[in-house]
Structures are given as C-alpha cells and as structure tokens.
Amino acid sequence: MAPLRNVAVVGFAQAPIVTRDERRVATEILYPQVRRALTECGVERDAIDYQVAGSADYVDGRPFGFVAALDVTGSWPPRQDLHLEMDAAFAAYYAWVRMQAGDCDSAIVCGYGKNSEGELERVLNLELDPYYQAPIGLTPTATAALQASAYLARTGTLDRTLAEVAARNRVAGARNPDALLREPATADDLARTPWAVAPLRQGYLAPTGDSAVCLVMAAEGKAEAMCDRPAWIRGLDQRIELQTLGARDLAASAGARLAAEKALAMAGMRTAHEADVVELAAANPAEELILLDALGLATADGGPPINPSGGPLCGHPFMMTGLVRLGEAFRQLAGRAGDHAVPRARIAIAHAAQGHCLQQNLFFVLGAERRWT
Amino acid sequence: MTEPPKEPVRYVETTVHLPYHYVAGDVRARYLAALKEKKILGARCSRTGKVFVPPLVASPESFAPCDELVEVADRGVVTTFCVVNLPVIGRNIEIPYVASSVALDGADISIFALVQECRPEDVRMGMRVEAVWKPDGERQGDHQDIQYFRPTGEPDAPRESFLHRL
Numbered sequence: 205m206a207p208l209r210n211v212a213v214v215g216f217a218q219a220p221i222v223t224r225d226e227r228r229v230a231t232e233i234l235y236p237q238v239r240r241a242l243t244e245c246g247v248e249r250d251a252i253d254y255q256v257a258g259s260a261d262y263v264d265g266r267p268f269g270f271v272a273a274l275d276v277t278g279s280w281p282p283r284q285d286l287h288l289e290m291d292a293a294f295a296a297y298y299a300w301v302r303m304q305a306g307d308c309d310s311a312i313v314c315g316y317g318k319n320s321e322g323e324l325e326r327v328l329n330l331e332l333d334p335y336y337q338a339p340i341g342l343t344p345t346a347t348a349a350l351q352a353s354a355y356l357a358r359t360g361t362l363d364r365t366l367a368e369v370a371a372r373n374r375v376a377g378a379r380n381p382d383a384l385l386r387e388p389a390t391a392d393d394l395a396r397t398p399w400a401v402a403p404l405r406q407g408y409l410a411p412t413g414d415s416a417v418c419l420v421m422a423a424e425g426k427a428e429a430m431c432d433r434p435a436w437i438r439g440l441d442q443r444i445e446l447q448t449l450g451a452r453d454l455a456a457s458a459g460a461r462l463a464a465e466k467a468l469a470m471a472g473m474r475t476a477h478e479a480d481v482v483e484l485a486a487a488n489p490a491e492e493l494i495l496l497d498a499l500g501l502a503t504a505d506g507g508p509p510i511n512p513s514g515g516p517l518c519g520h521p522f523m524m525t526g527l528v529r530l531g532e533a534f535r536q537l538a539g540r541a542g543d544h545a546v547p548r549a550r551i552a553i554a555h556a557a558q559g560h561c562l563q564q565n566l567f568f569v570l571g572a573e574r575r576w577t
Numbered sequence: 578m579t580e581p582p583k584e585p586v587r588y589v590e591t592t593v594h595l596p597y598h599y600v601a602g603d604v605r606a607r608y609l610a611a612l613k614e615k616k617i618l619g620a621r622c623s624r625t626g627k628v629f630v631p632p633l634v635a636s637p638e639s640f641a642p643c644d645e646l647v648e649v650a651d652r653g654v655v656t657t658f659c660v661v662n663l664p665v666i667g668r669n670i671e672i673p674y675v676a677s678s679v680a681l682d683g684a685d686i687s688i689f690a691l692v693q694e695c696r697p698e699d700v701r702m703g704m705r706v707e708a709v710w711k712p713d714g715e716r717q718g719d720h721q722d723i724q725y726f727r728p729t730g731e732p733d734a735p736r737e738s739f740l741h742r743l
Contacts, residue, residue, distance in 0.1 A: 229602040235635045235642075249640045265597035275633065278640035322597045335589060 207576040211303045212427040212434030213296075215420035216531035216540075217241040221384040221413040221519035224320035230264055234316040234416035235276035241312065241418040245430035249278035252420070253308035255285050256299045258292030259317040259523050262327045273316060284308070291315070291485070292417065293526030293556030293566055297442055299421050309423045310430075315524025316416040324412055324522055331560060333447060344487075345409065347560040349401035351454040352490030356403055358455035361493065363403060367395035369489035370408050370517055377514020379543040382528075384413045384519030403490075410487040410520035417524050419531050424574065435537040435552065439471030439569035449561060460498035460555075460565040471569035473551075476501050479508045479569070480549040481536045483529035485557045487516050494562065495555060508553075512536070512544045526556020526566065533570050604632050607646060613718040615710050619684050621645040627685040649683035651723075652707035654734040656680050656687050656743045660697045675700045679726055680742040687742055694727035703733035 217240035219233050242249060255277055261269045270287045279285065286302075288295050292315030299311040325343040332338040332347075355361065371391040377383040389407065397407030420430065427434040443459035443466075446452055468476060476482070476499040486492035492510065496502040501510075511517075513532045516525050533552035535541040550572045558564040601609065604620070608631050611618045620632030624641035630649055635642050658677035665672075675697050678687035692700055694709075706726040716722040 224600075226600055227603045229600060229605075232602055232604070232634045239642075262595070265595065265599070275637035276635050280638050280640075318600070321599055322595060326595055330593065334591060339591065 209304055209306070210424040210427075210436055210574040210576055211300050211421055212424070212431070212436045213419060213530065213534040213570065214422045214427050214431035214434050215241040215245040216417070216534050217244065218382050218417045218528060218531060219415045220382045221415040221521050223384065223411070223413050225318065225414040230269070230316045230318045230416065231272050231276045233318070233414065234273060234314060234418070237416050237418040238277050238312060238314065241420050245420050247430060252278075252310045252312050253284070254299060254302060254311040255279065255283055255314070256287070256295035256311055257314040257316070258288045258290045258295040258527065259315065260289050260327075262322065262330070263317040263319060263324065263523055264321040269317075273314060277312065277314060290523075290564075291526035291556045291558050292419075292524050293485075293530050293554070293568075294442065294558065294564075296419060296421065296527060296530055296568075297440060297566055300437060300440060303421070303423045309426045311421045313419040313421060313527065314417065315521075315527040317523050318414045319412040319522050320414050328560070337449065344560055345401050345404065347449060348488050348491065349404045350449070351494070351561040352403050352488060354453075354455040355490050355494055359493075361490075363405075364391065364395060365493075366403070366408055366489040367391040367405075369492055370394045373511050373515045373517040376512050376544060377518025380513045380518065381542070382415075382519070383514045384411055385514070386518070404488055408488050408517075410516040410525075411518075412520045412522050415519070415521035415524060415528075417521075417527050417531060419527055419534070431538060433538040433572065435534040435570040435572070436574050437568060438551075438571045438575035439467040439469070439473070440567060441466035441470065442564065442566035444564045445562075447563070452561070454561055455494075457494050457498050457562045457565060460495055460557075460562055460567075463565045463567050464499045467553075467567040467569050471551075471571070471575065473569065476553060477507055479551045479553045481512060481533070481546040482508050482510050482553045482555075483513060483515065483532045484511060484555045485516055485526045485529050486511075487520060487525075487557075489517070491557075491562060498565075499553070509546050512541070512546055514544075526558070529556060530554040530568055533568065537570055537572050604634055604646075608632050609718040611648075612720070612722040613716045615651065615716070617649050617651055617681060617708075618646050619649045621647050628683060629686055630681060630684040630688055647683070649681045651681070651710070652705065652729060653679045653681035653684070653687075654739050655692065655700060655702060655704040655706055656739045657702060658692065658700050660700075673697050677706075677726070678743065679706055680739050685742060690723070691725040692727070693725040699728075701733070703736060703739065705729045705731040705734060
C-alpha cells in the first residue's frame with residue numbers, strides 16, 4: 205500500500221478506576237488526566253492541534269453532557285473538536301484519520317463519563333432494537349450470555365476454561381495500580397461464584413467503574429519531541445456488524461476477524477503471533493476467547509501475553525475501556541507499564557469494542573518502529 | 578407478501594425508566610452549603626486571577642487550575658437582560674419577568690438571575706441589584722435559596738466596569 209503518515213501515541217493518563225467516585229463529577233475526574241498527559245509530553249495545551257472524545261450522555265444522564273468536557277480540556281481559544289458517542293478508542297481512530305488528511309499534527313483523545321451515576325444495564329438495553337429486542341428486557345449481560353452459550357456449544361469449551369481465563373486476568377490486574385479489582389482470584393474461586401446469567405458467572409463479568417482518560421497522539425516530526433519512545437501506529441481497522449442479533453453468528457465475531465486481518469496486513473504482519481503483547485476489550489472470558497479466535501491466537505501453544513493490565517475483567521470504565529487498552533499498549537512499548545510490563549515488548553495489539561455481542565470492533569497495531577519510511 | 582392487517586397497530590407503547598444518582602462533587606457541595614449561610618463562593622484561577630461563579634475546578638479560559646475558593650458579594654450589576662413574555666417550563670413565575678445576567682461584585686463572570694420588585698421597563702444595563710434570600714431556616718443549600726435579585730437604588734455602575742463581564 206502507499207505510504208501513510210507515521211502517527212504515534214505519545215502520552216497517556218488514566219484516573220485509577222473506582223466503583224464510585226463520591227467526590228468528583230465526570231469532568232472533574234477528567235481535568236487532571238488532561239493536565240498529566242500533557243505534562244508527560246512536556247507541552248502546553250496550545251501545542252495540541254485537535255481534540256476528540258468519546259462518551260455517552262446516557263451513561264451519566266447529562267443530555268448533551270459532552271460539551272461540559274470542553275471546559276476542562278483547554279478548549280480556548282476556540283478549537284477544532286470532534287465527539288463520538290462511542291468508546292473513546294474510536295475517537296483515536298478518527299484522530300489518526302485526521303492526521304492522514306494532513307491538517308493536524310497532534311491531538312488529545314479523551315474518554316469520560318461516570319458509570320456509577322446511572323444504571324448501565326438499563327441504558328444498554330436501549331441500544332437494542334426498540335420493537336423486538338429492548339422490550340423483552342434484554343441487557344448486555346443477557347446478550348453476552350447468549351453469545352457465550354453459542355460459543356461454548358460450538359467449540360465444546362468448558363466452564364472451567366472460562367474460570368481460568370478470568371483468573372489469569374485477575375492475577376495480572378493485581379499488578380496494575382489503575383485497576384479496580386486488585387485482589388487476585390483463582391479459577392477455583394471464580395468457578396464457585398454464582399451464576400449471573402448462565403453460562404456466565406458473577407466472577408466472569410467485567411466490573412464497571414468510574415475513571416477518565418486522556419491519550420495524546422502526534423505525527424512524525426512532532427511525536428519524537430513529545431515522547432522518548434513513541435508507540436507508532438503501524439496498522440488499524442474497524443468493522444461493524446448487523447444490529448439484529450439473530451442475523452449474526454454469535455459463536456464467532458466476523459467483524460473482529462476482518463478488522464484484525466486488515467490491521468495486521470496493514471502493519472505488514474503475517475500473524476498476530478508476531479505481537480509481543482495484546483490488550484483486548486473483552487467484557488467476559490467468552491468474549492476474550494472469541495477475540496483470540498478472531499486474531500488467530502486461540503491455540504494452546506503459547507502466544508503473546510493477553511491483558512497484562514488485567515483487562516476489563518479488573519475494571520471496565522464503560523465508553524473508555526477501549527481507549528485504556530490503547531493506552532496500555534502504549535505503556536508497554538514506551539516502558540511505562542511498571543509492575544505489569546512485558547519485557548522487551550516491540551509490537552502491541554490493542555482492541556476496542558462497542559455494542560452488544562462485540563458488534564463493533566477496532567484493532568490497533570502499535571510498534572516501537574515507524575511503519576512507513 | 579400478504580396485505581397488511583385492515584386495522585393496523587398504529588402505536589407501540591414503550592416506557593423508558595432511567596434513574597440517575599448525581600454526586601454534587603466537593604466543589605459544588607461547598608458552594609451549595611455556603612448558600613445556606615447566605616454566602617456565594619467563587620473559584621480563583623491560579624494563572625489569571627479571574628474569579629468564576631459558581632466555582633469551577635479549572636479555568637475554561639486559561640486551562641489552569643482554580644484551587645482557591647473565595648467569597649463574592651451577594652450584590653452586583655445587571656450586565657445584560659431580557660424581558661420574558663413566554664411561560665417557563667417547570668417554574669411558576671408571573672410574566673412578563675426579567676431574566677438577567679448579574680455580575681456579582683468580586684466575580685469575573687456573570688450568573689443568570691431573575692430581577693423583580695421593579696417594572697420590566699425600568700431594568701437597564703448597569704443597574705445595581707442585590708440578592709433576596711429565603712428566610713433563615715428555609716434555605717436548603719440549593720439555587721432556590723436566592724429567590725431573585727432586586728434594585729438597590731444605588732447609582733448605576735459605569736459601562737466600563739462591566740462590559741468585560743457580559
């Protein structure tokens with residue numbers, strides 16, 4: 205393919221995830237993250253050309269609430285701005301597109317919205333078709349269980365395997381200071397937790413929580429001065445699947461598979477096994493297995509570490525969980541992952557999802573080296 | 578396809594119930610608690626010194642933190658206003674009434690306020706007004722604690738004193 209602009213992630217700040225922040229509203233959690241991310245890059249706000257964000261007003265019940273974020277993101281003098289009603293990782297995708305257009309060289313990408321102020325299960329019911337699906341009371345946990353059930357039936361995967369996947373995430377999360385759940389759990393512990401919606405147990409569900417994140421991106425020529433080890437975007441792709449759940453094969457994710465293939469090809473990789481670390485926005489262990497299948501990593505014979513941060517199973521700040529995966533991939537490549545660092549990581553894959561049963565999937569491939577010369 | 582039914586279903590009834598539980602946040606909590614004591618708090622920008630009312634954690638203008646809460650006066654100047662002849666959703670206010678921006682003494686931005694105890698045609702830019710509080714024991718720590726603003730009878734403020742606070 206024709207050479208594209210090299211764009212990198214150069215900074216990332218995240219508020220540690222908590223079940224409920226009793227002392228701050230969403231924008232007050234966000235403000236210090238924007239400051240920290242810019243400080244990390246050694247620049248003032250005026251050095252940033254573009255601002256993008258992802259959030260959903262229904263999450264914390266503030267109609268047109270995204271405009272409140274402008275007051276804490278340094279939006280004066282008047283800025284060019286884009287807001288998506290999507291996980292903020294998709295906003296990062298658009299920042300990348302914008303930089304390819306060549307009219308901006310740097311961007312802040314923000315994710316925010318207090319999960320604790322509303323009832324997400326009710327809100328996400330409204331994401332479904334209003335005539336056939338929503339009125340019967342389907343919630344994301346119920347649809348996730350439908351998908352898990354389809355996957356288990358198709359593959360013969362056992363409950364024990366789901367418990368082991370969840371436990372691996374929980375052990376990893378104990379080393380991540382930003383995680384919500386920092387108590388490791390064993391597969392035995394988790395396999396004994398009650399059913400939430402069978403075949404998913406309570407111990408298999410990603411705990412939502414309050415956080416806010418700010419990621420900084422910059423194009424070649426600017427990125428080097430903002431970060432000593434930029435994480436260059438080498439490939440990316442996003443795909444959306446049908447809204448009608450019955451029209452999709454829930455035992456697999458065709459969208460995730462295609463997005464992964466395209467992103468890997470763009471990065472010049474033959475297989476995801478060439479990655480050193482993978483961060484997946486999987487809200488339960490069955491989703492993680494489906495995504496690994498989509499990436500071609502669903503084999504027992506090794507492969508890169510999955511979710512060394514503990515992943516969403518150790519903290520799922522809805523609408524920013526995907527951007528956290530991108531931030532974690534950056535931390536791994538930039539040598540900023542602390543106790544959960546994967547040694548000598550050079551290639552990282554980050555994934556974001558939105559919608560019921562992995563309806564929308566986005567993959568980033570990041571590398572320590574530029575993709576295009 | 579067969580013909581649609583002769584008596585089609587014209588509507589689908591859907592009830593959406595979404596409860597929310599808002600945290601006030603430390604800054605708002607202090608501001609609201611102060612209203613109960615007939616005090617109005619603002620926050621001072623650590624870079625420009627500007628005072629924002631109600632208080633904010635950061636200056637939207639300078640991006641610097643506002644880490645100092647300061648008390649401003651419960652009186653100020655009408656900067657801009659309009660005369661409303663349309664009924665208000667959710668409030669029982671006699672029309673016409675005057676909706677005004679009031680720059681409180683000590684504040685660098687104005688707040689929105691009702692102006693009463695005068696004829697709408699007498700309200701003007703630069704008019705000095707003061708808060709009329711609910712009586713002691715009735716204030717709840719919310720915005721209704723200030724019932725409205727009324728003229729003080731002081732001489733009008735010169736235009737230069739408020740044109741930057743519209």
